[in-house]
Amino acid sequence: MAVLSLFRRYSQQAFNQTSRAAMSSPTLTLNDGNTIPWLGFGTGTALYGKDAENAVRTAIDNGVIHLDGAQVYRNEESLGAAIAASGKPRSSLYITTKLEKVPAGQTVHDTLVVSLKKLQVDYVDLFLIHFPINHEQPLSTLWKQVEDVQKEGLARSIGVSNFRVKDFEAILPEATVIPAVNQIEYHPYVFKADQPVIEYMKAKNILPTSFGGLSPIVRFKGGPVDPVLTSIAERLSKTVGKTVTEGQVLQLWLKTKGIPAITTTSKAERIHEYLAVQSLPNLTAEDVAAIEEAGSTVHHRQFAKFFDD
Numbered sequence: 498m499a500v501l502s503l504f505r506r507y508s509q510q511a512f513n514q515t516s517r518a519a520m521s522s523p524t525l526t527l528n529d530g531n532t533i534p535w536l537g538f539g540t541g542t543a544l545y546g547k548d549a550e551n552a553v554r555t556a557i558d559n560g561v562i563h564l565d566g567a568q569v570y571r572n573e574e575s576l577g578a579a580i581a582a583s584g585k586p587r588s589s590l591y592i593t594t595k596l597e598k599v600p601a602g603q604t605v606h607d608t609l610v611v612s613l614k615k616l617q618v619d620y621v622d623l624f625l626i627h628f629p630i631n632h633e634q635p636l637s638t639l640w641k642q643v644e645d646v647q648k649e650g651l652a653r654s655i656g657v658s659n660f661r662v663k664d665f666e667a668i669l670p671e672a673t674v675i676p677a678v679n680q681i682e683y684h685p686y687v688f689k690a691d692q693p694v695i696e697y698m699k700a701k702n703i704l705p706t707s708f709g710g711l712s713p714i715v716r717f718k719g720g721p722v723d724p725v726l727t728s729i730a731e732r733l734s735k736t737v738g739k740t741v742t743e744g745q746v747l748q749l750w751l752k753t754k755g756i757p758a759i760t761t762t763s764k765a766e767r768i769h770e771y772l773a774v775q776s777l778p779n780l781t782a783e784d785v786a787a788i789e790e791a792g793s794t795v796h797h798r799q800f801a802k803f804f805d806d
């Protein structure tokens with residue numbers, strides 16, 4: 498009972514702090530003053546190493562503006578082809594790419610210039626260090642170079658991905674720019690393990706963005722969160738007068754907490770399902786607490802397993 502009230506108190510706090518921004522607009526404001534659309538469409542996971550042009554075209558044609566690419570996905574050309582073919586003005590899209598690693602004799606600038614060429618754009622909205630591990634240089638040196646590409650105008654915002662507290666501690670003492678975001682695996686089955694880095698980021702005004710958010714229904718089905726999602730989905734369906742799915746409840750959990758959702762799909766109808774979350778009412782503090790109480794009883798991480806080291 499004491500544990501439940503602790504979760505309720507935490508969630509109530511998170512909900513109160515984020516609900517206004519999350520409800521009034523599908524964008525969130527970063528620590529550099531730029532905004533990031535809440536829903537992002539990724540070209541990794543299901544599209545990793547594959548031609549993403551058709552999937553991205555479908556996403557853009559159906560109203561997605563935030564596109565999440567990466568050098569390591571080996572499909573930046575096809576993301577760029579979809580962007581060009583969409584005919585959308587550059588300023589109407591939000592494009593992210595991520596640094597894989599810097600090849601010997603090159604700089605971060607060199608790798609980003611290659612990415613921009615593939616993406617057929619002059620700048621990205623967000624440039625992230627994809628992983629804190631397996632780099633030749635110290636992370637602080639790498640971050641300095643990322644700061645430089647922002648100064649050059651090649652990236653509007655800069656940030657990191659899969660960073661733990663110790664990785665932030667490696668870059669922040671020498672940093673002149675605080676990372677705007679940390680893109681991490683975030684869903685109810687890693688919620689508890691991610692809490693230390695989430696708290697650290699909150700203190701530094703670094704926004705978490707989530708990937709793998711649908712993991713409880715896609716990768717770890719049958720877990721303790723399932724009945725909670727179903728019950729909330731049934732109640733919300735009655736409230737709004739149309740079907741609300743368990744996946745939408747998971748994304749609402751993120752939205753209620755003010756955390757952008759980076760997801761993906763091969764299906765146009767699922768894009769509509771994702772976009773519809775933006776106009777659904779936020780979860781109650783009790784809903785958030787119930788999801789987190791159930792989620793925290795098990796731990797399942799799908800990606801970047803080193804995160805738990």
Ligand SMILES: NC(=O)c1ccc[n+]([C@@H]2O[C@H](COP(=O)([O-])OP(=O)(O)OC[C@H]3O[C@@H](n4cnc5c(N)ncnc54)[C@H](OP(=O)(O)O)[C@@H]3O)[C@@H](O)[C@H]2O)c1
Pocket residue numbers: 538539540541542543544565566627658659680681707708709710711712714715744759760761762763764767800801
């Ligand atoms: N920074 C990193 O290290 C990192 C790591 C992983 C991912 N990411 C980024 O995040 C993006 C999304 O990652 P994710 O795939 O993990 O996102 P996710 O939101 O957890 O899962 C999306 C997947 O769920 C499936 N799905 C959705 N609703 C479903 C349902 N009701 N039943 C069954 N399947 C369902 C979709 O497949 P359908 O085609 O069937 O709709 C899609 O493949 C990636 O593309 C990438 O850009 C980043």
